Amino acid sequence: MKDQNHLNKRKNRLKGNNYKIAVIGGGPAGIMAAISAAKALSSKKSSKNSSSKKYSNKGPNSQEVVLIERNDILGKKLLLTGGGRCNITNNSDLKTHLNSFGEKSSFLKPSLYNFDNKSLLEFFNDKGLDFKIENQGKVYPIDDKASSVLKVLENYLQEYNVKLFKGALVKDIKGKDSGFDIFIKRAPESCTEKSKKIKGMDLIKASKVIIATGGLSYSSAGSTGDGLKFAKNYGHSLTPTIPGLVPLKVKEEWIKDLSGLKLENIGISFRKPSKKRISHVGTILLTHFGLSGPGILDLSREISTLNYQFHKSVHSSANDDSNQNKLQKDIFPLELFLDLIPEKSNEELRDKFNLEFSKSGKTLIKNYLKNFIPNNFITPFLIHSDINPKKELNQISRKEKNRLIINLKDLKIHISGLMPFKSAMVTCGGINHKNINSKTMESKLVEGMYFAGEIIEFCGLSGGYNLQMAFSTGYTAGNGASNSLT
Template identity: 40%
Template sequence: MKKYDIAVVGAGPAGCMAAIQGAQQGNKVIVLERNDMIGRKLLLTGNGRCNLTNSSSLEVFIEKFGKNGSFFRDVFSEFSNQDLMNFFEKYGLKLKEEKDGRVFPVTEKSKSVVYVLLNVLNEYDVDVCFNYRLEHLQKVSDIFKLISTKKEVVAAQSVILATGGVTYKFTGSTGDGFRIAETFQHQVTSLQPGGVPLRVGEAWVHDLKGVTLENVGLSIGYGNKKKFLSSGNLLLTHFGVSGPVILDNSNMIVELIGVHGDLQLYIDFVPEISLEALGVCLVEDFQKQSKKSLKTYLTNHLPNSMIDPILNNMSIDPKKKLNQVTKKERLSLLEILKGLPLTLCGYLSIDKAMVTCGGVSQREINPRTMESKLVGNLFFAGEIIAGCGGSGGYNLQQAFSTGYVAGNSAVKLKKN
């Protein structure tokens, strides 16, 4: 039976950073990984480009995690986005910032990030045991025994669970960490999809799959409330909607669907102009271009592929001349251009999501150390912890930051 100071379960970003931080301070560290390589899921992030963090302020990071954000304040402060960028640049990986503060490697390849992590693990003599799937975790006195499905046994003074969530199951994220946590009486909160496309009830939208609506304003309506999301690109799919704005807000939308049922999504095709100003513009245009067909005119405001379906749903002839459009029809068009309503009736399953929302309850984890409040020397890092952020590098930063703090805290406990 091999004995270590720290055993890290999972070789994703959280696990690798935890192991590196522990080993840098002279500890004997092992990483137990069920795949035959590290960073399997990391390779898929950012469409293979790896959006590893965001340049936003600490307050924005906390805001991106919603009601769970305050829990991560300490770890984001101890190991910030700038600290993470400095880490990779120190080891030779140049980074670049893109739209909305998203940070990528200049190589635009996720494997460049994995390569750095692997090199640093090797530099600090971290043992990495591949094809090791943890089946049982036991604590006898002050020592943990980790037993694999093949009955391989590892002993360690501290254990860091960084097994991820339940998304992208083919990468090994099958929820093993949650099962282990529950054996130690930890509560695992409801697992919901984060960064997930949404289903739309209107069948005509499904026929427009592949159409991208650029720089549209988006709002959602529920009960008597209407909440503005942001402006951005919206992708229509064979089941509904996706795109950066949807993925970034899907965590919150999924929660609202759970509470209120179907929601309304309002698409503003001309967010740069007010309802009143657009109304005046339509009156003037309809007078000046009176002989132009409605379909031809609407190409100024709508993607061509959407004009016929929208007008058909409004029972307006696309060939109608502008001077034939009634006042009632013009006002209806105005409302559509500033807020086309679609019914959000659900979302794709969690295995199609980018990240797992839910996990080991934050109430049972010390936010300063990532140590369990129930079991001494047991730590959590990464997606296994309840609470997920919006898209844009925030969740990967959470993984690196919680991993850093967990590794550092396990070291301190050993020294004490």
């Protein structure tokens, strides 16, 4: 009798944990997937109800979608985006969005087309949040608060009656098209007293599962690669994972000694093995380990991609920083070139120097260079160029002038590696897009299993492209999963 009671209790508990759709990961992709799924289910229900002349309401009557997040808050990484301001998307066209993801980005076309930057902003406008556009088309909430973006998402989750499990770490997923068993462990390290209430709940059953657990970057915010392991266990192939939008380590001590210095409007370039030069102009921040800042982060994506291409054949087990170190050996040290005066060609600079060196012969070279580069940079730069900073312009030899021009226009820095995943903004590599149907985000290998966001192999440039991709693929996955339910 006692046993029977226990069994019934357990049955009831499991019955209560039955959902149509379970979304794993409460980041931008997972939250959007859960909202879209619940919204689509609710409109299906409303149209059924209205055809049978019953009343209809906005959200589903019962909770049919569950969102499971290991942290005790949703969107921990989202709150950090754009330095807490959230560069939510970019005001550019579809082509630019696609290009920002490099080769193979046509996979993202259906998602970025169906739920583009305009749709995303309207989605937030509908709940009263407005946006502003800044340089390079970067879009931010009007109040500069990532928390305002999260607040709107939470309003939608509530409106569409999505069940939330926070502080709930998914340990494993079993089952297939007939339904999935999702095994959960309470994550004590991230639990508040409130979320401890889910104690005892260890299994969730769902007809469809959407995995949106992110990549491996910034693991302190929760993305530790669990979803990649789940996907791999089901036979999905993973492309090598490499930190993307990440600072670079350099060999030169004199650069590290200038930690904290900002160089604006700098040309940054490197040569691919094919000799093709990749270059762009941006801001650089000198750090105690090397180089950071927006200009470097964007270029690092190219370097990550290059690194990735070296290891294309590896069916990645490269899912941690120790493997990452092994991978990095092949392309590093890599020569990076800084153009400190990109607005002038070598010839223009030479003409200018010839003229001004003879005109203002008594000026010290270290003072003269203040016209071109930040003060703190000048002396170390001149020492590196083997020129005495205290020399007058009329004492600079022809050879020294040549060296000066070469170093101002093509300053060679040796990159010794990428900083690790924990300081990377995104992960390049992940679930091979060939395993996924681009129109629904459903796995081609496992019916009923869907993917969204950074867990998929793509990584975009900085500028709002990555969040847009997370929201757009989340939207597609949520609709894909709900449409597949009869």
